[in-house]
Amino acid sequence: MIAVELRKLFRRPRTWATIAVLNALPVLVAVLVRLTDLVPRPGEGPPFLSAVLTNGSLFPLAALAIVLPLFLPIAVAVVAGDSVAGEAQAGTLRYLLVRPAGRTLLLVAKLVAVVAFVLVTVLVVAAVGYVVGTTLFDAQPLTAATGGTSVSGTGLTQQELVGRTLTAIGYVVVSMLGVAAFGLFFSTLTDSPLAAALGALAVLVASSLLFTLDAASPIAPYLPTRYWLAFVDLFRDPILWRDVVRGLALQGVYVGVLLAAAWANFTTKDVTS
Amino acid sequence: MxxxxxxxxxxxxxxxxxxxxxxxxxxxxxxxxxxxxxxxxxxxxxxxxxxxxxxxxxxxxxxxxxxxxxxxxxxxxxxxxxxxxxAAYGHLSGRANLALFDAAGPGGPRRTRRRRVEEVLEQVGLGGIDRRPVRAYSLGMRQRLGLAAAxxxxxxxxxxxxxxxxxxxxxxxxxxxxxxxxxxxxxxxxxxxxxxxxxxxxxxxxxxxxxxxxxxxxxxxxxTAPTGATVVHTPAADRVPAVLDGRVVAVDGSRVVVRGADPAEVNALLVGAGVPVTGLALQRPSLEEVVLAAAGSSLDRVEVHR
Structure with a gap:
């Protein structure tokens, strides 16, 4: 069943179109920065972008930071929102269930497929970012001697940089799992994939909005988007683990609760689509 | 049973x-x-x-x-x-759809999948189907594909x-x-x-x-078992009641319903009396009549409540 869902997801032209569109923005940013040499000052604009001019191999991180606030969550919400509701709308859900694909198993398979999508998307963005970064900008060959530069200004060895980049990618994936959980939960509530995706996005927009509001500060630590950009802290010296750990815990709680709700709803629901 | x-x-x-x-x-x-x-x-x-x-x-x-x-x-x-x-995945071919559905649940061994897919496509009359996506199928072809999946x-x-x-x-x-x-x-x-x-x-x-x-x-x-009556078609329907005294149930144009479960006997009596008979059958209720008698009016109707 899991293999079936993966095959369905990755044989779908739309999946690859989404990933392609997702990569277009960072590439455009890279080209513009290359042509104009204008980058935001450190601390402004997307993180890491200012460092790219001196070291192109940091561009994968800049690319992730560019797509993280909006593009990536939209893509994840659309795919997750489509997972069950899309089958319901197409009418294929009933045929999967009478096959019979058990409801719990189907939900797990959908979840795995969405996670695979998140993983592939993030890796592709990082990989394309690396290729673009190293071809368009001066890529300092990251030897142990030269290394990279941390956000705090001290040097990082190549090993440290690679390790922290992979950790950052992992952190972004976990952040997106929260979005996926919202999408999957809404997807079991409705037969309209659009409604499910928009529901998940509405949560994220509301969360980002509340985050900027001082009056909402008491609930700020519990907003799903609160710690999304904490992966930047992985590049401080020493690593600032506080927000990263809180972010992981928060996403864990959201994912756990929402998946339990999705399961409870889907396994007891009348399939009338 | x-x-x-x-x-x-x-x-x-x-x-x-x-x-x-x-x-x-x-x-x-x-x-x-x-x-x-x-x-x-x-x-x-x-x-x-x-x-x-x-x-x-x-x-x-x-x-x-x-x-x-x-x-x-x-x-x-x-x-x-x-x-x-x-229902099927529109961007995939009919064969790919059947293979996916088969793999989605227990009971369909992968070993025989390709053969079974070909067999059922043959059975429903889609044996020569090409690789075009289901999106391009006609309604009838989709119906056949659905039957193949079943x-x-x-x-x-x-x-x-x-x-x-x-x-x-x-x-x-x-x-x-x-x-x-x-x-x-x-x-x-x-x-x-x-x-x-x-x-x-x-x-x-x-x-x-x-x-x-x-x-x-x-x-x-x-x-739809015989009701025990015989249906007679005759151009001289008006003369039937005189011959079969008291056995006529209904007269409707050239169609006469007569009590008696033996058409041969009814025929013999009528022909003997010189009434031409053009059609003769045991009366059987059609399924439609049975269903209409058992069920009420159409549910699509929305009557005015005064």
Whole structure:
């Protein structure tokens, strides 16, 4: 069943179109920065972008930071929102269930497929970012001697940089799992994939909005988007683990609760689509 | 005879509406069971409850001798279903769709998958289908593909909801032949339809649903058994009452209904009296008459309440 869902997801032209569109923005940013040499000052604009001019191999991180606030969550919400509701709308859900694909198993398979999508998307963005970064900008060959530069200004060895980049990618994936959980939960509530995706996005927009509001500060630590950009802290010296750990815990709680709700709803629901 | 589908006091309530109101279905092995009912009478809800898609408010469902939906994992691989029109992934070919559906549940060994897919495509008349995506299929082709998906596991029981929807007359005949063929091979067929003619031509047993209640369930042969009257066609209808004194039930143009279950005897009397007879038959109620007598008016009607 899991293999079936993966095959369905990755044989779908739309999946690859989404990933392609997702990569277009960072590439455009890279080209513009290359042509104009204008980058935001450190601390402004997307993180890491200012460092790219001196070291192109940091561009994968800049690319992730560019797509993280909006593009990536939209893509994840659309795919997750489509997972069950899309089958319901197409009418294929009933045929999967009478096959019979058990409801719990189907939900797990959908979840795995969405996670695979998140993983592939993030890796592709990082990989394309690396290729673009190293071809368009001066890529300092990251030897142990030269290394990279941390956000705090001290040097990082190549090993440290690679390790922290992979950790950052992992952190972004976990952040997106929260979005996926919202999408999957809404997807079991409705037969309209659009409604499910928009529901998940509405949560994220509301969360980002509340985050900027001082009056909402008491609930700020519990907003799903609160710690999304904490992966930047992985590049401080020493690593600032506080927000990263809180972010992981928060996403864990959201994912756990929402998946339990999705399961409870889907396994007891009348399939009338 | 063993029961293949059996429900006891099956009820599905949506709020205050009782969509299915305590029905006791009994489909036996080897039946072609026609499940009739007007639109909105609860047919589809019942079919969905049989397959475990909709959970009953109360009552029991037994499929192939096991309780549903508890035993779904054991029972459903032995059942083929077409529920409310076919559905498939539009961007994939028919073959890819069948392979995906087959892989989505237990009971379809991967080893034989390719062969089974080719066999069922052949069976439903799509054997020569190319790689074009299902999106480009006509309604009739999709219907055939849906039927092929139902047949993939060589099911003992076929549950079909309006299987000839969207097919042209030749297609309908073809599918009817296919179903009869499968039935001869030992498959029990549960056919839900609002097309009386289709059911009359195919089925051996009939259940009629009206507003969520099973108002009739019997052998088709019993329901349409001779009434004990004879129908006579004659150009001289006005002379019949004089010959068959007191036995005439109704006169309608050239058609006369006469009491008496022996057409030969009626014929002999009339011809003996010089009344020309152009047609002669035992009176049998049509399925339509039986159903209309058992069920009320159409549910699509919305009457004015004054």
């Amino acid at each position: 063993t029961s293949v589908v059996r429900t006891r006091g099956l009820v599905k309530r949506y709020g205050r509406l009782r969509a299915v109101d305590g029905i006791d279905l009994d489909v036996r092995a080897g039946d072609v069971y026609g499940f009739l009912g007007a639109n909105g009478s609860g047919k589809t809800t019942t079919v969905r409850m049989l397959l475990g898609l909709v959970l009953p408010t109360s009552g029991e469902v037994e499929l192939l001798g096991e309780r549903m939906p508890r035993a779904a994992r054991r029972v459903l691989p032995r059942v083929g279903a077409l529920v409310e029109g076919p 047949l993939l596991r060589r099911p003992e029981l076929l549950v079909l909801d309006e299987p000839t929807n969207g097919l042209d007359p030749q297609g309908i005949t073809e599918i009817r032949e296919l179903l009869l063929d499968l039935h001869r091979g030992g498959t029990t067929v549960f056919l839900s339809s609002h097309l009386l003619a289709e059911v009359e031509q195919l089925c051996t047993r009939v259940g009629v649903l009206d507003r969520g209640r099973l108002v009739l369930q019997d052998e088709l042969a019993t329901l």
